[in-house]
Every structure is written in C-alpha cells, then in structure tokens.
Amino acid sequence: MTQSSELAGGEGFTYEGDVAAYYLSTLLAEAYAPGINDRTVVRVSVQQRDFGQPLDDVIVDFEDSNGNPARLSLQVKRSLTISSAKSNEDFRDIIRDSWFTLKNADFRIDIDRYGAAVGTISAAKKRALATLCDLARESVTCDHFDSRFAKGGNASEDSVAVKNDIVSVLV
Template structure:
C-alpha cells in the first residue's frame, strides 16, 4: 500500500495534531468546545482504533453540570471530496466509520456526535 505524499511528509499528522490541540486547550481551560453543546471537555484521546473507535483520530469526551457524559468522535482530514466515485476512498471510509460509530452499543442517540474535521473546504463533485 502506498502512502500519500501528505501523510509521508507529515502534513496529515500536523492537522490532526492541530485538531487535537484545539480540544486539549478546552480541556485545560475546563471550557466548552464545538461539537457538543452545553458541556465541557473532560478528556481528549487520539488514535483510538485499536480500542474500538471506528472514527479514531480525535475522541473528545464532554460532561454537563450534572456529570452526564457525551462523546464527539472525529476523523480528521486535510481535505475531503464528497463523491460516490469508487476511487474516493477517504470519503467512503469516513462514511463507513461514521456508520460503525453510530451503531456501537454504547453510542448515546441525541447525545453523542460524530463526523469529520476538515482543514480545507469540502469539495462537491456534483
């Protein structure tokens, strides 16, 4: 399997680190962060596929004032093209892993969230 030049050059890791750092700042500040409303960040994890997280790049756990938990699971991409082309592996993997996250036995409907964090604007091929 060949690596993309961005991954081999570390650019993908840089943006993933930036995304994780954004939530780590909220953790240190005991603050709110985008993704889950009215809850503060209590834990940030990265690269969690080996621990059962399909969307594994950045996992953010939140709590509300009553200590009720919520989780945001993100796949981090430098760019993402939305298309059904069979060659569009990134988008297919994000959809597959989002579906797997939604179907986890511990997923809390109307509480937990999932998705992709993208550095550059999404492109739609029509």
C-alpha cells in the same frame, strides 16, 4: 500503493495534531468546544481504533454541569471531497466508520456525535452536508426525513446529491 506527500512529509499528522491540540486546550481551560453544545471537555484521546472506536483520530468526551457525559468521535482529514466515487476512499471510510460508530452499543442517540474534522472542503458541499445533518436531527421519524426528499419535499438539490452519495456508499 502511493502515499500522499502530506502524509509522507508529516503534514497529515500535523493537522491531526492541530485538531487534538485545540480540544486539549479546551480541556485545560475546562471550556466548551465545537461538536457538543452546553458541555465542557473532560477528556481527549487519539488513535483509538484498537479500543473499539471506528472514528479513531480524535475522541472528545464532554460533561454537562450535572456530570452527564457526551462523546464526539472524529476522523481528521487535511482535505475531503464529498462524493461516492469508488476512488474516494477517505469519504467512503468516514461514512462507513460513522455508521459503525452510530451502531456501537455504547453510542447514545441524541447525545453523542460523530463526523470529520476537515481543513479543506468545497463550501457548497459543506453547506449541503450540514443542512442534511440538520434535516436528519430535526426529523421526528425516518418517514419524516424521507418526505423531505420526495417530490415536493424541502431538501435542496445539493442536499439530495449529498444524501445520494452517502446512501450509495452505505449500500
């Protein structure tokens, strides 16, 4: 199997290190960071797959002013293509591991978050994925979410395409 020149040259590890360093700097500053709102970073760990974290590259623990915890689980990729192509192993792995993270007994619905930290991604796909995530969070039930994609629903064509890519990977 061929190996990415970025990975072989250490570039992939450098980007992952950059992401971890960003969250570590917010830890040292006892500051807020992207991914979880209104909570400060209290712990950062990396490469946690052997400790039950499917999205293992960077794990960031947060707390609010009352000490209530939240966790952000990230897979880090220098670049990512959003598509369900059989050859798109990075996207497929992120979707699979996001699903496993969501289904983990320790995952706190409406508190914890998961996803990918990506350096390069298509702007249109990024926007469609962000919109899809917003629609999911704003939907009260699964039926409410599904109605957004039915005939006459409010989901854009791009969001529908990204949703279909995700569904095809999970099926």
